[in-house]
Amino acid sequence: MHYTIKTSLLLAASATAILMSGCATPGGAGMVGYDSKVKYGDAKAVETVTADFGSSDLQSTAESMTQSLLETRYITKAAQAPKVRLRTVNNLTYEHIDTKAITDKIRIKLLKSGQVRFLADKANLGEVADERDLTTSATTKTQLKAMSDADYIITGNVRSIKKANDTVQDVYYNISLELVDPQSGEIVWADEKEIRKVTSKSSVGW
Structure with missing residues:
Protein backbone atom coordinates (compact mmCIF):
# COMPACT_ATOMS: atom_id res chain seq x y z
CA MET A 1 0.00 0.00 0.00
CA HIS A 2 2.80 2.36 1.00
CA TYR A 3 4.67 1.37 -2.16
CA THR A 4 1.68 2.25 -4.34
CA ILE A 5 1.25 5.65 -2.70
CA LYS A 6 4.97 6.39 -3.03
CA THR A 7 4.94 5.36 -6.70
CA SER A 8 1.91 7.56 -7.41
CA LEU A 9 3.60 10.55 -5.78
CA LEU A 10 6.75 10.02 -7.84
CA LEU A 11 4.73 9.77 -11.06
CA ALA A 12 2.80 12.94 -10.22
CA ALA A 13 6.04 14.82 -9.46
CA SER A 14 7.56 13.63 -12.74
CA ALA A 15 4.52 14.73 -14.74
CA THR A 16 4.62 18.16 -13.10
CA ALA A 17 8.31 18.54 -13.93
CA ILE A 18 7.66 17.62 -17.57
CA LEU A 19 4.84 20.13 -17.84
CA MET A 20 6.96 22.86 -16.26
CA SER A 21 9.87 22.18 -18.59
CA GLY A 22 7.50 22.30 -21.57
CA CYS A 23 6.27 25.74 -20.53
CA ALA A 24 9.77 27.13 -20.05
CA THR A 25 11.35 29.12 -22.84
CA PRO A 26 14.99 28.98 -23.99
CA GLY A 27 15.47 32.60 -22.99
CA GLY A 28 14.30 32.11 -19.42
CA ALA A 29 11.67 33.97 -17.43
CA GLY A 30 12.16 37.22 -19.35
CA MET A 31 10.97 35.79 -22.68
CA VAL A 32 7.41 36.63 -23.73
CA GLY A 33 5.59 35.31 -26.79
CA TYR A 34 8.31 32.83 -27.77
CA ASP A 35 5.96 31.07 -30.20
CA SER A 36 4.66 34.32 -31.68
CA LYS A 37 4.80 34.94 -35.45
CA VAL A 38 5.75 38.60 -34.92
CA LYS A 39 9.16 39.63 -36.24
CA TYR A 40 11.04 42.86 -36.75
CA GLY A 41 11.12 44.39 -40.22
CA ASP A 42 13.08 47.15 -41.88
CA ALA A 43 11.48 50.48 -40.90
CA LYS A 44 12.83 52.01 -44.12
CA ALA A 45 11.60 49.24 -46.42
CA VAL A 46 8.93 50.08 -49.01
CA GLU A 47 5.50 49.23 -47.60
CA THR A 48 2.93 48.00 -50.12
CA VAL A 49 0.38 46.17 -47.99
CA THR A 50 -2.52 48.32 -49.24
CA ALA A 51 -3.06 51.40 -51.43
CA ASP A 52 -3.76 53.53 -48.34
CA PHE A 53 -1.34 56.23 -47.20
CA GLY A 54 1.42 54.32 -45.40
CA SER A 55 4.83 54.56 -43.76
CA SER A 56 6.74 54.76 -47.05
CA ASP A 57 4.54 57.67 -48.16
CA LEU A 58 5.13 59.42 -44.83
CA GLN A 59 8.91 59.00 -45.10
CA SER A 60 9.20 60.07 -48.73
CA THR A 61 6.96 63.10 -48.15
CA ALA A 62 8.98 64.29 -45.17
CA GLU A 63 12.25 63.73 -47.01
CA SER A 64 11.32 65.64 -50.17
CA MET A 65 9.58 68.51 -48.37
CA THR A 66 12.44 68.99 -45.94
CA GLN A 67 15.02 69.04 -48.71
CA SER A 68 12.98 71.53 -50.75
CA LEU A 69 12.42 73.82 -47.76
CA LEU A 70 16.10 73.84 -46.81
CA GLU A 71 16.99 74.94 -50.32
CA THR A 72 14.80 78.06 -50.30
CA ARG A 73 16.67 81.34 -49.93
CA TYR A 74 14.54 82.29 -46.94
CA ILE A 75 16.35 79.54 -45.05
CA THR A 76 19.76 79.33 -46.73
CA LYS A 77 20.36 83.11 -46.85
CA ALA A 78 18.89 83.99 -43.46
CA ALA A 79 21.25 85.92 -41.15
CA GLN A 80 20.31 83.47 -38.39
CA ALA A 81 18.19 80.34 -38.26
CA PRO A 82 14.56 81.53 -38.61
CA LYS A 83 11.95 80.65 -36.01
CA VAL A 84 9.18 78.52 -37.48
CA ARG A 85 5.86 77.30 -36.15
CA LEU A 86 4.14 74.29 -37.73
CA ARG A 87 0.40 74.66 -38.06
CA THR A 88 -2.06 71.85 -38.65
CA VAL A 89 -1.87 70.11 -42.01
CA ASN A 90 -5.46 69.51 -43.10
CA ASN A 91 -6.52 66.02 -44.11
CA LEU A 92 -8.90 66.47 -47.04
CA THR A 93 -8.81 62.83 -48.14
CA TYR A 94 -11.41 60.06 -47.90
CA GLU A 95 -9.31 58.12 -45.32
CA HIS A 96 -7.81 58.71 -41.91
CA ILE A 97 -4.28 60.10 -42.21
CA ASP A 98 -2.30 61.17 -39.17
CA THR A 99 -1.06 64.46 -40.59
CA LYS A 100 0.70 65.33 -37.34
CA ALA A 101 2.99 62.37 -37.99
CA ILE A 102 3.97 64.09 -41.25
CA THR A 103 4.69 67.44 -39.60
CA ASP A 104 6.49 65.80 -36.66
CA LYS A 105 8.85 64.00 -39.02
CA ILE A 106 9.48 67.19 -41.01
CA ARG A 107 10.16 69.09 -37.77
CA ILE A 108 12.69 66.49 -36.64
CA LYS A 109 14.54 66.58 -39.95
CA LEU A 110 14.62 70.38 -40.03
CA LEU A 111 15.84 70.62 -36.45
CA LYS A 112 18.61 68.13 -37.15
CA SER A 113 19.77 70.33 -40.02
CA GLY A 114 20.46 73.17 -37.60
CA GLN A 115 19.10 75.68 -40.11
CA VAL A 116 15.68 76.18 -38.52
CA ARG A 117 14.42 76.85 -35.00
CA PHE A 118 10.94 75.71 -34.02
CA LEU A 119 8.43 77.27 -31.67
CA ALA A 120 5.79 75.28 -29.83
CA ASP A 121 2.81 74.53 -32.03
CA LYS A 122 -0.87 74.70 -31.13
CA ALA A 123 -0.89 71.10 -29.89
CA ASN A 124 1.56 71.78 -27.06
CA LEU A 125 1.15 75.50 -26.37
CA GLY A 126 -1.06 74.57 -23.42
CA GLU A 127 1.80 72.65 -21.84
CA VAL A 128 4.14 75.59 -22.46
CA ALA A 129 1.69 77.94 -20.73
CA ASP A 130 1.42 75.55 -17.77
CA GLU A 131 5.20 75.46 -17.46
CA ARG A 132 5.40 79.26 -17.51
CA ASP A 133 2.72 79.49 -14.79
CA LEU A 134 4.64 76.96 -12.69
CA THR A 135 7.87 78.90 -13.11
CA THR A 136 6.15 82.13 -12.10
CA SER A 137 4.71 80.63 -8.92
CA ALA A 138 7.90 78.77 -7.97
CA THR A 139 10.34 81.68 -8.32
CA THR A 140 10.58 85.28 -7.21
CA LYS A 141 10.98 86.55 -10.78
CA THR A 142 8.48 89.23 -11.66
CA GLN A 143 9.04 88.97 -15.39
CA LEU A 144 9.61 86.09 -17.75
CA LYS A 145 11.03 86.27 -21.22
CA ALA A 146 8.14 86.70 -23.63
CA MET A 147 7.51 83.96 -26.12
CA SER A 148 9.01 84.92 -29.46
CA ASP A 149 6.93 85.54 -32.53
CA ALA A 150 7.45 83.16 -35.41
CA ASP A 151 9.36 84.38 -38.45
CA TYR A 152 7.39 81.91 -40.56
CA ILE A 153 4.58 79.42 -40.21
CA ILE A 154 4.14 76.20 -42.19
CA LYS A 193 4.60 65.76 -53.10
CA GLU A 194 2.60 63.57 -55.48
CA ILE A 195 2.05 59.86 -54.91
CA ARG A 196 0.11 57.46 -57.11
CA LYS A 197 -0.73 53.84 -56.23
CA VAL A 198 -2.29 51.32 -58.61
CA THR A 199 -3.72 48.09 -57.25
CA SER A 200 -4.98 45.08 -59.21
CA LYS A 201 -8.12 43.47 -57.88
CA SER A 202 -7.64 40.13 -56.14
CA SER A 203 -10.05 37.21 -56.18
CA VAL A 204 -11.49 38.33 -52.80
CA GLY A 205 -12.00 41.98 -53.68
CA TRP A 206 -10.16 45.18 -52.77
Whole structure:
Protein backbone atom coordinates (compact mmCIF):
# COMPACT_ATOMS: atom_id res chain seq x y z
CA MET A 1 0.00 0.00 0.00
CA HIS A 2 2.80 2.36 1.00
CA TYR A 3 4.67 1.37 -2.16
CA THR A 4 1.68 2.25 -4.34
CA ILE A 5 1.25 5.65 -2.70
CA LYS A 6 4.97 6.39 -3.03
CA THR A 7 4.94 5.36 -6.70
CA SER A 8 1.91 7.56 -7.41
CA LEU A 9 3.60 10.55 -5.78
CA LEU A 10 6.75 10.02 -7.84
CA LEU A 11 4.73 9.77 -11.06
CA ALA A 12 2.80 12.94 -10.22
CA ALA A 13 6.04 14.82 -9.46
CA SER A 14 7.56 13.63 -12.74
CA ALA A 15 4.52 14.73 -14.74
CA THR A 16 4.62 18.16 -13.10
CA ALA A 17 8.31 18.54 -13.93
CA ILE A 18 7.66 17.62 -17.57
CA LEU A 19 4.84 20.13 -17.84
CA MET A 20 6.96 22.86 -16.26
CA SER A 21 9.87 22.18 -18.59
CA GLY A 22 7.50 22.30 -21.57
CA CYS A 23 6.27 25.74 -20.53
CA ALA A 24 9.77 27.13 -20.05
CA THR A 25 11.35 29.12 -22.84
CA PRO A 26 14.99 28.98 -23.99
CA GLY A 27 15.47 32.60 -22.99
CA GLY A 28 14.30 32.11 -19.42
CA ALA A 29 11.67 33.97 -17.43
CA GLY A 30 12.16 37.22 -19.35
CA MET A 31 10.97 35.79 -22.68
CA VAL A 32 7.41 36.63 -23.73
CA GLY A 33 5.59 35.31 -26.79
CA TYR A 34 8.31 32.83 -27.77
CA ASP A 35 5.96 31.07 -30.20
CA SER A 36 4.66 34.32 -31.68
CA LYS A 37 4.80 34.94 -35.45
CA VAL A 38 5.75 38.60 -34.92
CA LYS A 39 9.16 39.63 -36.24
CA TYR A 40 11.04 42.86 -36.75
CA GLY A 41 11.12 44.39 -40.22
CA ASP A 42 13.08 47.15 -41.88
CA ALA A 43 11.48 50.48 -40.90
CA LYS A 44 12.83 52.01 -44.12
CA ALA A 45 11.60 49.24 -46.42
CA VAL A 46 8.93 50.08 -49.01
CA GLU A 47 5.50 49.23 -47.60
CA THR A 48 2.93 48.00 -50.12
CA VAL A 49 0.38 46.17 -47.99
CA THR A 50 -2.52 48.32 -49.24
CA ALA A 51 -3.06 51.40 -51.43
CA ASP A 52 -3.76 53.53 -48.34
CA PHE A 53 -1.34 56.23 -47.20
CA GLY A 54 1.42 54.32 -45.40
CA SER A 55 4.83 54.56 -43.76
CA SER A 56 6.74 54.76 -47.05
CA ASP A 57 4.54 57.67 -48.16
CA LEU A 58 5.13 59.42 -44.83
CA GLN A 59 8.91 59.00 -45.10
CA SER A 60 9.20 60.07 -48.73
CA THR A 61 6.96 63.10 -48.15
CA ALA A 62 8.98 64.29 -45.17
CA GLU A 63 12.25 63.73 -47.01
CA SER A 64 11.32 65.64 -50.17
CA MET A 65 9.58 68.51 -48.37
CA THR A 66 12.44 68.99 -45.94
CA GLN A 67 15.02 69.04 -48.71
CA SER A 68 12.98 71.53 -50.75
CA LEU A 69 12.42 73.82 -47.76
CA LEU A 70 16.10 73.84 -46.81
CA GLU A 71 16.99 74.94 -50.32
CA THR A 72 14.80 78.06 -50.30
CA ARG A 73 16.67 81.34 -49.93
CA TYR A 74 14.54 82.29 -46.94
CA ILE A 75 16.35 79.54 -45.05
CA THR A 76 19.76 79.33 -46.73
CA LYS A 77 20.36 83.11 -46.85
CA ALA A 78 18.89 83.99 -43.46
CA ALA A 79 21.25 85.92 -41.15
CA GLN A 80 20.31 83.47 -38.39
CA ALA A 81 18.19 80.34 -38.26
CA PRO A 82 14.56 81.53 -38.61
CA LYS A 83 11.95 80.65 -36.01
CA VAL A 84 9.18 78.52 -37.48
CA ARG A 85 5.86 77.30 -36.15
CA LEU A 86 4.14 74.29 -37.73
CA ARG A 87 0.40 74.66 -38.06
CA THR A 88 -2.06 71.85 -38.65
CA VAL A 89 -1.87 70.11 -42.01
CA ASN A 90 -5.46 69.51 -43.10
CA ASN A 91 -6.52 66.02 -44.11
CA LEU A 92 -8.90 66.47 -47.04
CA THR A 93 -8.81 62.83 -48.14
CA TYR A 94 -11.41 60.06 -47.90
CA GLU A 95 -9.31 58.12 -45.32
CA HIS A 96 -7.81 58.71 -41.91
CA ILE A 97 -4.28 60.10 -42.21
CA ASP A 98 -2.30 61.17 -39.17
CA THR A 99 -1.06 64.46 -40.59
CA LYS A 100 0.70 65.33 -37.34
CA ALA A 101 2.99 62.37 -37.99
CA ILE A 102 3.97 64.09 -41.25
CA THR A 103 4.69 67.44 -39.60
CA ASP A 104 6.49 65.80 -36.66
CA LYS A 105 8.85 64.00 -39.02
CA ILE A 106 9.48 67.19 -41.01
CA ARG A 107 10.16 69.09 -37.77
CA ILE A 108 12.69 66.49 -36.64
CA LYS A 109 14.54 66.58 -39.95
CA LEU A 110 14.62 70.38 -40.03
CA LEU A 111 15.84 70.62 -36.45
CA LYS A 112 18.61 68.13 -37.15
CA SER A 113 19.77 70.33 -40.02
CA GLY A 114 20.46 73.17 -37.60
CA GLN A 115 19.10 75.68 -40.11
CA VAL A 116 15.68 76.18 -38.52
CA ARG A 117 14.42 76.85 -35.00
CA PHE A 118 10.94 75.71 -34.02
CA LEU A 119 8.43 77.27 -31.67
CA ALA A 120 5.79 75.28 -29.83
CA ASP A 121 2.81 74.53 -32.03
CA LYS A 122 -0.87 74.70 -31.13
CA ALA A 123 -0.89 71.10 -29.89
CA ASN A 124 1.56 71.78 -27.06
CA LEU A 125 1.15 75.50 -26.37
CA GLY A 126 -1.06 74.57 -23.42
CA GLU A 127 1.80 72.65 -21.84
CA VAL A 128 4.14 75.59 -22.46
CA ALA A 129 1.69 77.94 -20.73
CA ASP A 130 1.42 75.55 -17.77
CA GLU A 131 5.20 75.46 -17.46
CA ARG A 132 5.40 79.26 -17.51
CA ASP A 133 2.72 79.49 -14.79
CA LEU A 134 4.64 76.96 -12.69
CA THR A 135 7.87 78.90 -13.11
CA THR A 136 6.15 82.13 -12.10
CA SER A 137 4.71 80.63 -8.92
CA ALA A 138 7.90 78.77 -7.97
CA THR A 139 10.34 81.68 -8.32
CA THR A 140 10.58 85.28 -7.21
CA LYS A 141 10.98 86.55 -10.78
CA THR A 142 8.48 89.23 -11.66
CA GLN A 143 9.04 88.97 -15.39
CA LEU A 144 9.61 86.09 -17.75
CA LYS A 145 11.03 86.27 -21.22
CA ALA A 146 8.14 86.70 -23.63
CA MET A 147 7.51 83.96 -26.12
CA SER A 148 9.01 84.92 -29.46
CA ASP A 149 6.93 85.54 -32.53
CA ALA A 150 7.45 83.16 -35.41
CA ASP A 151 9.36 84.38 -38.45
CA TYR A 152 7.39 81.91 -40.56
CA ILE A 153 4.58 79.42 -40.21
CA ILE A 154 4.14 76.20 -42.19
CA THR A 155 0.66 75.21 -43.31
CA GLY A 156 -0.56 72.55 -45.71
CA ASN A 157 -3.13 70.11 -47.02
CA VAL A 158 -3.34 66.44 -47.96
CA ARG A 159 -5.75 65.57 -50.77
CA SER A 160 -6.54 62.39 -52.63
CA ILE A 161 -8.43 61.15 -55.68
CA LYS A 162 -9.59 57.55 -55.77
CA LYS A 163 -10.89 55.76 -58.86
CA ALA A 164 -11.61 52.12 -59.55
CA ASN A 165 -13.17 49.81 -62.09
CA ASP A 166 -13.74 46.07 -62.05
CA THR A 167 -10.04 45.22 -62.19
CA VAL A 168 -7.93 48.21 -61.15
CA GLN A 169 -7.94 50.73 -58.31
CA ASP A 170 -6.01 53.99 -58.70
CA VAL A 171 -5.28 56.28 -55.74
CA TYR A 172 -3.58 59.66 -56.13
CA TYR A 173 -2.26 61.68 -53.18
CA ASN A 174 -1.17 65.30 -53.21
CA ILE A 175 0.60 66.72 -50.15
CA SER A 176 1.20 70.47 -50.34
CA LEU A 177 2.98 72.74 -47.85
CA GLU A 178 3.47 76.50 -47.69
CA LEU A 179 5.91 78.71 -45.78
CA VAL A 180 4.10 81.92 -44.82
CA ASP A 181 5.31 85.22 -43.36
CA PRO A 182 2.73 85.80 -40.57
CA GLN A 183 3.35 89.55 -40.51
CA SER A 184 2.71 90.22 -44.19
CA GLY A 185 0.72 87.10 -45.07
CA GLU A 186 3.08 86.48 -47.99
CA ILE A 187 3.64 82.89 -49.10
CA VAL A 188 7.41 82.73 -49.54
CA TRP A 189 7.74 79.03 -50.37
CA ALA A 190 5.45 76.25 -51.51
CA ASP A 191 5.97 72.71 -52.72
CA GLU A 192 4.06 69.49 -53.21
CA LYS A 193 4.60 65.76 -53.10
CA GLU A 194 2.60 63.57 -55.48
CA ILE A 195 2.05 59.86 -54.91
CA ARG A 196 0.11 57.46 -57.11
CA LYS A 197 -0.73 53.84 -56.23
CA VAL A 198 -2.29 51.32 -58.61
CA THR A 199 -3.72 48.09 -57.25
CA SER A 200 -4.98 45.08 -59.21
CA LYS A 201 -8.12 43.47 -57.88
CA SER A 202 -7.64 40.13 -56.14
CA SER A 203 -10.05 37.21 -56.18
CA VAL A 204 -11.49 38.33 -52.80
CA GLY A 205 -12.00 41.98 -53.68
CA TRP A 206 -10.16 45.18 -52.77
